[in-house]
Amino acid sequence: MCAKTSLNEKRILIFSALLASGFAVGGLILGVLVGSLVIVFDGVYSSVSLVLTLLSLAVSKYIQNPSRQHFPFGKAVLEPVVIAIKGSVILIIVSYSLYSAIIALFTGGREVDASIATLFGIVNVLGCGYAWWYIAQKSKRFSSGLITAEAKQWQMDTLISVAVTLGFIFAWVMTLSPFEEYSVYADPVMMILMSFYFIKVPADMLRESIREMLMMSPSTDILEVVDKEVCALDKQSVQHIELDAVTKVGRELRISVNIHSNDKQLAISDIKRTQRILKHKLSKLSLDLRLNLNIAS
The missing domain is CATH 1.20.1510.10 (Cation efflux protein transmembrane domain)
Known part of the structure; x- marks a missing residue:
């Protein structure tokens, strides 16, 4: 904060x-x-x-x-x-x-x-x-x-x-x-x-x-916004991006996103770009975002 x-x-x-x-x-x-x-x-x-x-x-x-x-x-x-x-x-x-x-x-x-x-x-x-x-x-x-x-x-x-x-x-x-x-x-x-x-x-x-x-799912309004932005980013990205988990604890919004890549290597710049875009898009929620990106094969 x-x-x-x-x-x-x-x-x-x-x-x-x-x-x-x-x-x-x-x-x-x-x-x-x-x-x-x-x-x-x-x-x-x-x-x-x-x-x-x-x-x-x-x-x-x-x-x-x-x-x-x-x-x-x-x-x-x-x-x-x-x-x-x-x-x-x-x-x-x-x-x-x-x-x-x-x-x-x-x-x-x-x-x-x-x-x-x-x-x-x-x-x-x-x-x-x-x-x-x-x-x-x-x-x-x-x-x-x-x-x-x-x-x-x-x-x-x-x-x-x-x-x-x-x-x-x-x-x-x-x-x-x-x-x-x-x-x-x-x-x-x-x-x-x-x-x-x-x-x-x-x-x-x-x-x-x-x-x-208990770190259960947040309200439907928050889930809809997060899911919408992740899906929109998935359509723009070369890699397949999917939402893994979302939970709200106090003023923190904790999001876990999986990045699937068919290549053996994934550029760090792509990961940082994905992270930067998501943080910008989800800033509308006015919560402290804790974004975790997972590399999935």
């Missing part, structure tokens, strides 16, 4: 950590004061996001320092490890919150000051929405699994805040209607609905990171 990308990654993660700390403290304090399970969940989620962001920041810095003795194939694998930890922790939080909400639902619900909670929700929506937009824009410019995972964290936080705000507005409207006695169930019902919806995001993060750690 180039120095500029590394510096931007560090700045984005620091920005995310500072913002998450503010939402974490605010959510926990207000959630306890108004007695809202949903706001407490939002505060806990922000607290965990802060810890996970600091972890991402530490790993991002560690990956930059070469260590061939302990990591002979590089430290790219640390990126999916961190994302797997993030996905697992968020999954545990969502699962526990779902359990707590179900218990609250069957034990009389929870009475919440909807007016204060709604105001907090609006502030949260604006703050989290800006963080999500800002980091998502940066992730398009700089290829980094850590930044992408950070954007997903803020996406979840933004959608949670939107759901919380709408839920509390609904609960406040209920207090003004003949169904006021049922308003105490608004908080746990919101938590249950949110849990079922948001459980997909950390599950996907965990699944994708495990695939990378």
Whole structure:
């Protein structure tokens, strides 16, 4: 990874950590004061996001320092490890919150000051929405699994805040209607609905990171681009070129290509030309390319 990308990654993660700390403290304090399970969940989620962001920041810095003795194939694998930890922790939080909400639902619900909670929700929506937009824009410019995972964290936080705000507005409207006695169930019902919806995001993060750690095939989009460029180069080349293997580990795209030659000798210049063309063609993927050319008879 180039120095500029590394510096931007560090700045984005620091920005995310500072913002998450503010939402974490605010959510926990207000959630306890108004007695809202949903706001407490939002505060806990922000607290965990802060810890996970600091972890991402530490790993991002560690990956930059070469260590061939302990990591002979590089430290790219640390990126999916961190994302797997993030996905697992968020999954545990969502699962526990779902359990707590179900218990609250069957034990009389929870009475919440909807007016204060709604105001907090609006502030949260604006703050989290800006963080999500800002980091998502940066992730398009700089290829980094850590930044992408950070954007997903803020996406979840933004959608949670939107759901919380709408839920509390609904609960406040209920207090003004003949169904006021049922308003105490608004908080746990919101938590249950949110849990079922948001459980997909950390599950996907965990699944994708495990695939990378096991060095399985990358996404279909990446495979199609690589296969297309290798096939195009094969038609232009005297030698037969075929794709052997493709895997993505963190920000690294590892490609193995077989070069078949009928001649007993293969010019080094031809091999270097093939390597140079492939690297140029695949630069559009914005990943650190690790290209391995195999000479096959």
